[in-house]
Amino acid sequence: MCLALPARVLKLQDANMATVEVGGVQKDISLGLLEDVAIGDYVIVHVGYALSRIDEEEARNTLAMFAEIEQRFCREDSQ
Amino acid sequence: MKYINEFRDGKLAQGLARAIAAEVEPDRRYHLMEFCGGHTHALYRNGIMGLLPENIQMVHGPGCPVCVLPMGRIDAAIALANIPDVILCSYADMLRVPGAKGTSLMQARGQGADVRMLYSPRDALEIARQNPEREVVFFAIGFETTTPPTAMALLEAQQLELSNFSIFCNHVLTPPAMRGILAQPNVLLDGFIGPGHVSTIIGMQAYVFAAHEYGKPVVISGFEPLDLMRAIQMLVRQLNEGRAEVENEYTRAVPEQGNLRAQALMEQVFEHRPEFEWRGLGTIPDSALRLRECYADFDAERRFDLQIDNASDHRACECAAILCGLKQPRECKVFGTVCTPEHPLGACMVSSEGACAAYYTYGRYQERES
Numbered sequence: 001m002c003l004a005l006p007a008r009v010l011k012l013q014d015a016n017m018a019t020v021e022v023g024g025v026q027k028d029i030s031l032g033l034l035e036d037v038a039i040g041d042y043v044i045v046h047v048g049y050a051l052s053r054i055d056e057e058e059a060r061n062t063l064a065m066f067a068e069i070e071q072r073f074c075r076e077d078s079q
Numbered sequence: 080m081k082y083i084n085e086f087r088d089g090k091l092a093q094g095l096a097r098a099i100a101a102e103v104e105p106d107r108r109y110h111l112m113e114f115c116g117g118h119t120h121a122l123y124r125n126g127i128m129g130l131l132p133e134n135i136q137m138v139h140g141p142g143c144p145v146c147v148l149p150m151g152r153i154d155a156a157i158a159l160a161n162i163p164d165v166i167l168c169s170y171a172d173m174l175r176v177p178g179a180k181g182t183s184l185m186q187a188r189g190q191g192a193d194v195r196m197l198y199s200p201r202d203a204l205e206i207a208r209q210n211p212e213r214e215v216v217f218f219a220i221g222f223e224t225t226t227p228p229t230a231m232a233l234l235e236a237q238q239l240e241l242s243n244f245s246i247f248c249n250h251v252l253t254p255p256a257m258r259g260i261l262a263q264p265n266v267l268l269d270g271f272i273g274p275g276h277v278s279t280i281i282g283m284q285a286y287v288f289a290a291h292e293y294g295k296p297v298v299i300s301g302f303e304p305l306d307l308m309r310a311i312q313m314l315v316r317q318l319n320e321g322r323a324e325v326e327n328e329y330t331r332a333v334p335e336q337g338n339l340r341a342q343a344l345m346e347q348v349f350e351h352r353p354e355f356e357w358r359g360l361g362t363i364p365d366s367a368l369r370l371r372e373c374y375a376d377f378d379a380e381r382r383f384d385l386q387i388d389n390a391s392d393h394r395a396c397e398c399a400a401i402l403c404g405l406k407q408p409r410e411c412k413v414f415g416t417v418c419t420p421e422h423p424l425g426a427c428m429v430s431s432e433g434a435c436a437a438y439y440t441y442g443r444y445q446e447r448e449s
Binding site (some may be wrong): 006029035047048055056059060061062063066070071076 | 080081082083086088090091093094095097098101117170173197198199200201202221224225227228279280302305309328330331332334335338340341344428436
């Protein structure tokens with residue numbers, strides 16, 4: 001029910017609406033719950049509203065940490 | 080970066096699985112509750128249960144709004160839909176759940192009621208605009224993720240002076256439900272995986288009570304498999320170190336304060352109900368919302384003078400014990416026999432995100448083989 005997906009903002013429209021792309025499908029959603037969203041941003045979309053903007057730097061940090069864990073535990077193992 | 084496949088990488092999952100295995104203390108059992116039904120579904124669908132050490136037990140929480148809605152409220156929605164001139168709108172998940180009389184909204188539609196499936200509450204406004212001579216009721220359900228959209232739709236309806244639009248409000252709140260679970264006697268629970276999308280709205284502060292008052296760590300997690308595994312590792316680490324804090328794994332989407340604009344909207348439109356009945360858990364104080372007095376004109380409960388009957392689940396149903404970590408779905412006598420996703424008897428079987436339904440679909444064969 002609370003499943004919400006990352007979507008890329010393609011076009012800003014009037015009245016706080018935007019066209020976004022999610023999994024190859026375009027949809028019109030409301031940006032009314034967020035401030036200062038720009039074209040190219042990724043947002044978490046749920047029931048037609050963007051709930052949150054995705055922070056790319058945070059995402060990269062998280063992935064880098066996963067890679068570090070993998071390096072540490074899988075490399076130790078092969079030695 | 081598309082923020083999906085990057086967080087499903089099998090090699091990285093192996094690393095996290097080994098990290099978890101290395102960190103668990105062998106003679107300790109870890110009872111971790113994923114509150115959110117979306118997490119329950121993701122744990123099973125991605126096979127994460129099979130990657131966890133045997134002494135980590137996941138307890139599947141009540142965070143599926145369709146599952147925990149009492150049957151009396153479904154019956155009330157069906158009664159609404161059967162009023163001539165009413166168009167009843169709700170999310171797809173809600174339409175197939177049977178009420179106490181065994182009928183679902185979908186079946187009511189088959190018998191002539193005008194029931195419509197929505198993607199967004201904004202769609203209900205459009206229907207109201209196109210049908211000025213009909214009464215359009217939005218059967219609103221969900222946790223803090225769907226609540227701000229309902230608030231926005233209501234304010235838009237007010238602005239558009241849509242006098243034929245109203246809301247049957249069944250929105251429920253995550254932190255009071257967690258408190259309700261922790262207050263149950265004999266609850267077997269060491270920590271929570273916090274719901275990621277609810278947290279984009281309410282932020283981290285909302286869970287501090289669980290850590291400080293009850294000594295239970297909370298780690299907010301995203302919905303991809305790597306997110307969940309990392310959150311489990313973070314919980315294990317807190318428990319091993321004797322810490323109880325609120326931590327955030329889902330930093331790419333959850334700001335510490337949550338979404339302040341959404342919080343302000345919720346505050347403007349809704350107030351707490353003194354208490355609310357949760358299917359499977361019973362009555363929990365301050366755990367649900369209703370429209371504030373100043374929006375009474377949009378309140379379907381008042382407009383149609385709705386009667387909501389008490390209806391309890393089948394006596395053999397073990398949902399309450401399952402939601403508190405005391406029992407596994409297989410330990411319920413009716414699981415998979417009388418109670419199935421096609422004919423659910425209890426809350427946990429009602430939608431694909433319920434503990435029993437996820438277990439029925441993905442988990443029961445694996446466990447039988449082991």
